[in-house]
Amino acid sequence: MGLWNPFEIARRLNRLGLVGIGRRNAEFVLMYNPRKFYPRVDDKLITKKLALAAGLPVPELYAVVREEHEIGELHEKLKDRESFVVKPAHGSGGDGILVISGRRGEKYRRANGSLMAREEFEHHLSNGLSGLFSLGGQPDHLLVEYCVQFDPIFERVSFKGVPDIRIIVFLGYPVMAMIRLPTRLSDGKANLHQGAIGVGIDLPSGITKRGVWGSEIIRDHPDTEHSIVGLSIPRWDELLHMAARCYELSGLGYIGVDFVLDKHKGPLILELNARPGLAIQMANANGLLPRLRKVQALEAAGRLSKDPAERVAFARANFATTG
Structure with a gap:
């Protein structure tokens, strides 16, 4: 059985700190996302109204x-x-x-x-x-x-579509991020399941590290052939602070916050997700679990911050992409 022993595979994944769907649902979604607040993120119109009320920008x-x-x-x-x-x-x-x-x-x-x-x-x-x-x-x-006009920095790494940025936020702390780049296969949509590329972003610096396209590790966009590594995401600090504020906005402890960068309007919140996918770990070549456990340690010690700026500072100090 060796390599294909499911228990051995589970142990290897655990050592890497990868979170699977079962653990995500049981330990984070069910534990930290009160059911009564799901409509805030499951209905994009409600999300938009809440964001506007909080002074956060969204597409018109x-x-x-x-x-x-x-x-x-x-x-x-x-x-x-x-x-x-x-x-x-x-x-x-x-x-x-x-x-x-x-x-x-x-x-x-x-x-x-x-x-x-x-x-x-x-x-x-x-x-x-x-x-x-x-x-x-x-x-x-x-x-x-409003139809977003993407930032010119992405012109050479996107195929006929608007890239979006996802930041996973746990108890108000940004813990991991990636940018999703449209491809010919995804028909210009920034959706990984339809063939977009997921590119890991180093949380402290806002610089892209590597990409995943399906099950393939890549460094260049398959359609434009330009490098997807080393891109510096514009207004990164602003994006992190907006993501952190979505904890209070949503009332949910474990969320994915999706942004676009418009060349005229800057960062805009597209939507929130109460069950964000786990491919972000592959894009970053890092597991979520160690980062989530660090935030849980703050929670256990009664040291969770109510200040989004403090939460962002903690994230930048503790959640650099390794490897």
Whole structure:
């Protein structure tokens, strides 16, 4: 059995400090995320309102579509908008997100360059309302919002899409970060399951270290062939402080905070996630567990800080990427 012995594999993963789904759910999601606060992160409209109330920046909201008859009215509302994004409020994994980057006559141009007829556009939105893209398949509402124009630093390491930055926050302390880069395979979406690249970010410095594309360790973008290593993420300190503040905003102890960097508006919060994925560990070649245990040690000692700036300082001092 040797190498494939499941107990031996578990021991090896444990030595690396990797957190698996079972441990994440049992020890962190269930223990630290009160169920009553899930709507704050599972509904993107509620998240947006909470962020605005806390003075945190989010993409501008153009419209909310709740009923079928509002789909037809949307064309008129958006007639002066060259670009916009449609998102299901309860969507997950990037499903159902429609990015419109321009127009040609009556048709909408998608981020991948293809044209979409009005009827096809309406059909997509109708599917979204019916719950095709939502968690649990329940009827949903749709957000129509500002289409982010990504920071020029990412032009050579992104394929026809907007990269996003995820920071895992535990009890208000940023513990790990990565940037997700769209590829041709992901159809311009920053979603790892659809083929985007996850690139680990050193928490103290905000500099990218290495990337993971599927199961492959990479240092160059497969489409642009430019290096994804050594990028300095703009306004990194600001991103860390915003992420830390999302602890109070959400009421949840273990969350993923997703950002985009707009070339005009700077950092914007895209969404929060109560069950952030674990591929971030592969992207960083570091396990989450040692970092989570350090924060738990502060909790046990009664030394958790209420000041986001102090929490960020602790994170930068303790959570450098090793290896």
